[in-house]
Amino acid sequence: MSGQAAHVxxxxxxERIEVFERAIRAKDLEGVLSLYAPxxxxxxxxxxxQYLGAEAYRKPWxxxxxxxxxxxxxxxxxxxxTAAEELAFSHSLNRMSGTLKSGQEVALWVRxxxxxxxxxxxxxxxxxxxxxxxxxxxxxxxxxxxxxxTGAARA
Amino acid sequence: MSGQAAHVxxxxxxERIEVFERAIRAKDLEGVLSLYAPxxxxxxxxxxxQYLGAEAYRKPWxxxxxxxxxxxxxxxxxxxxTAAEELAFSHSLNRMSGTLKSGQEVALWVRxxxxxxxxxxxxxxxxxxxxxxxxxxxxxxxxxxxxxxTGAARA
Numbered sequence: 001m002s003g004q005a006a007h008v009x010x011x012x013x014x015e016r017i018e019v020f021e022r023a024i025r026a027k028d029l030e031g032v033l034s035l036y037a038p039x040x041x042x043x044x045x046x047x048x049x050q051y052l053g054a055e056a057y058r059k060p061w062x063x064x065x066x067x068x069x070x071x072x073x074x075x076x077x078x079x080x081x082t083a084a085e086e087l088a089f090s091h092s093l094n095r096m097s098g099t100l101k102s103g104q105e106v107a108l109w110v111r112x113x114x115x116x117x118x119x120x121x122x123x124x125x126x127x128x129x130x131x132x133x134x135x136x137x138x139x140x141x142x143x144x145x146x147x148x149x150t151g152a153a154r155a
Numbered sequence: 156m157s158g159q160a161a162h163v164x165x166x167x168x169x170e171r172i173e174v175f176e177r178a179i180r181a182k183d184l185e186g187v188l189s190l191y192a193p194x195x196x197x198x199x200x201x202x203x204x205q206y207l208g209a210e211a212y213r214k215p216w217x218x219x220x221x222x223x224x225x226x227x228x229x230x231x232x233x234x235x236x237t238a239a240e241e242l243a244f245s246h247s248l249n250r251m252s253g254t255l256k257s258g259q260e261v262a263l264w265v266r267x268x269x270x271x272x273x274x275x276x277x278x279x280x281x282x283x284x285x286x287x288x289x290x291x292x293x294x295x296x297x298x299x300x301x302x303x304x305t306g307a308a309r310a
Contacts, residue, residue: 041235041246043266047288049248049300050266080196082272082281084242089270091196091282093204111198111205113268113284115244117237126237127246129268131286133202134296141289141296145204 009083013090013116016123017076024074024096027065033058036125037117043129045110066101073097076112078147088116088123093147094130108132108143164238168245168271171278172231179229179251182220188213191280192272198284200265221256228252231267233302243271243278248302249285263287263298 016035023031036042036054043050044060051057065072079092090113097107115127133142171190178186191197191209198205199215206212220227234247245268252262270282288297 043246043268043284043286043288045289046291047297047300049264049288049302080282082242082270084239087237087239087242087244089242089244089282091198091270091284109204111284111286113198113270113282115237115246115268115270127235127244127268129198129246129266129284129286131198131266131284132289133198133204134200134287134289136201139296139298141294142202143294145202147204 006083009085009088010081012123013081013083013088014079016116017079017081017090017092017114021074021076025072027068027072029058029061029065032061037119040125041127043127043131045130045132068098069101069103070099073107083116086118090114090116109145109147161238164240164243165236167278168236168238168243169234171271172234172236172245172247172269176229176231180227182223182227184213184216184220187216192274195280196282198282198286200285200287223253224256224258225254228262238271241273245269245271264300264302 020032020035033054036057038054040054040057041050041052042057046060075095076092077095079090081090082088092112094110094112095107096110099105110130110132113129114125116123117126133145134140135142175187175190188209191212193209195209195212196205196207197212201215230250231247232250234245236245237243247267249265249267251265254260265285265287268284269280271278272281288300289295290297
């Protein structure tokens with residue numbers, strides 16, 4: 001890949017990720033799913049171990065959107081994108097926030113890796129992984145970690 | 156990328172992943188670290204949210220190796236690789252097993268995404284994410300999930 005071309009493709013991926021962010025904030029289910037390749041393999045925050053196919057992934061997104069009253073805050077931060085002509089990947093820390101139907105306020109940082117392919121001219125996510133770290137001794141998910149302000153060293 | 160070239164690169168990535176597997180089984184710390192780019196960004200199973208740089212990642216690998224008495228079982232299963240000339244990514248379900256120093260037997264499936272770049276002719280991991288799903292109601296990590304035998308639909 002030439003440096004020049006990679007810049008163009010990186011900009012295209014960043015644009016796709018902005019579309020994704022806006023679709024989540026708008027609880028636009030079809031908008032979110034339109035970013036996924038039909039045969040996506042997803043390692044999501046919640047079980048099972050993996051989802052195979054965009055249609056299998058519809059329900060967890062529906063459930064997520066339904067669990068919030070009012071809008072969802074969703075921000076992609078510390079985004080890194082590496083792109084070539086037909087392949088790309090991104091990694092970022094994403095913050096999801098809002099008020100659950102139960103009245104509970106949530107604000108959660110998740111780690112997000114997305115792998116893209118250009119299919120028939122369009123960049124689609126063919127694989128993604130979303131997670132939080134866990135504490136091995138207690139078996140607890142660590143839902144309240146925050147990135148360091150600098151993003152340097154361990155964040 | 157041509158189909159032919161992508162096949163060659165896919166084979167190269169699969170070979171690198173076999174080296175990685177063997178290094179983990181042998182508790183070969185330098186072997187594991189030699190697969191990582193110096194500026195790797197890692198989203199690991201355990202906190203913090205991210206590790207920046209291969210050197211920051213040394214300690215968690217040391218701790219992991221030290222926590223097992225005797226050998227570690229490590230198998231990469233359901234491996235998918237997508238590769239182009241200079242970029243590649245892989246996703247798989249990895250099984251780690253063995254006997255902890257405490258005497259406890261463990262056998263854990265983790266989801267693994269690895270993103271590679273060819274740097275000075277060598278494929279190195281520039282980003283990875285390792286995780287298990289979590290149960291949002293209880294806040295527990297789900298450490299006992301197993302992939303379905305078929306790998307079809309939800310696994």
